Amino acid sequence: MPQTKTSQVKNKEQTKAKILAAVGEVLAEDGYQGLGVNRIAKQAGLAKTLIYRYFGGLEGLIQAYGETDSFWPSVDEIRGMPEAEFKHLPLRERCRTIFRNFRIALKKRPHTVAIYAWEMVENNELTKGLIASRTQSSLNLVKEMMGQNHVEMTDYDHEITAMLGAALLHLTIRESLKSPFAGLDLDQQATWDRFDGALETVFTAIETLYKTKQGSQ
Amino acid sequence: MPQTKTSQVKNKEQTKAKILAAVGEVLAEDGYQGLGVNRIAKQAGLAKTLIYRYFGGLEGLIQAYGETDSFWPSVDEIRGMPEAEFKHLPLRERCRTIFRNFRIALKKRPHTVAIYAWEMVENNELTKGLIASRTQSSLNLVKEMMGQNHVEMTDYDHEITAMLGAALLHLTIRESLKSPFAGLDLDQQATWDRFDGALETVFTAIETLYKTKQGSQ
DNA sequence: TATTTATGTTACCAGTTGGTTACATAATTT
């Protein structure tokens, strides 16, 4: 007697959604290392054949996953307040707000952090695609931080924010691994409060320098 | 007729050295993903059995590799000049020097960058051991940067340097992957010159703030 | 020189990977 499965439901869209959801679950559990057809199919409780049939393989699946919304935090979420209110904050406060909210957004999205980590260590067609599709949005974030008609404070505004953004990303990834950095315990909220203090100090210093330069002109 | 190898030389220490060297070669070629007994043995041109016999397995091998000197850059190399000369530089210049030399040192050591990248994405017994064995040396680096009898400029000196260090590491790893960051091309020397300018700006601003505070006391 | 020990190789093991083919069954159409 061949296998008689009890009430096997068939629904294409629902199955595709299950597979996409499984990608997120695997990322959250095992990180990008778990991203294989076998592991994902197992997580979804489906046969891996469906990944090839519906997405053309692992590559197509990851690409489709990267395009799902609610994956990357929106600019609104990062801003955390109405635009009208935000744009009147001094640069210092805008930066601090964005950095703080970005970190909170990532804490809610372990799968997103896993993707960031993945992009750190592999440069294949998959990660290239993911990076490219996010570059514009990250540039928008910088623009948001600087303000629309942004008056440069230094000649290196973009580099300074890029460096601090890189630092934030780096520290967030290490936090997700529960591994320390430079002797600092990233699991402690106090540590992050001190990073916030450091940011405030840096931007205050830059503002002061800017005013000094302006005054002497 | 069974295999008759022509002149098989046998020398334990030399063989161990070959295996350790192979680890570095694999790291430079394939990154940490290549760190498997099969791949390493193939690279060394030896049987993987020897890894188990001489190092007790992959874990012991990596641990032994991490303890080889000439792997991590020395404090002298990072300082790049006699200590007597270095210690009289202003904080701003000390930091810039260390950041620049650290990056140069990493460019010469692709295997070290691969290890850093590995530590970014996995937290197993291997990477934990590697991180722990380097923590002290990284703290020494910060001390070197700050100077012996270091007068704090801000309440957040350690956090600021840690963040900028994280940024440097992050950008260096991405450079090694030839993947962009925030729209910046890390392959261009000009980009790194601008990062240097950004660093100078930040530290100059902090120094200025510091003097202002001192003056008003 | 004969024997023992240390060193290196080959062959195999079970488990996992990405990927394909053959098949079963639910849903839809005729």
Added chain:
DNA sequence: AAATTATGTAACCAACTGGTAACATAAATA
């Protein structure tokens, strides 16, 4: 109701992984 199509499963493939056991041979010792 019968035939067809869409959807899901199971079984298999070759290639790889970490790990071990059996064997060969060079080097050291008796």
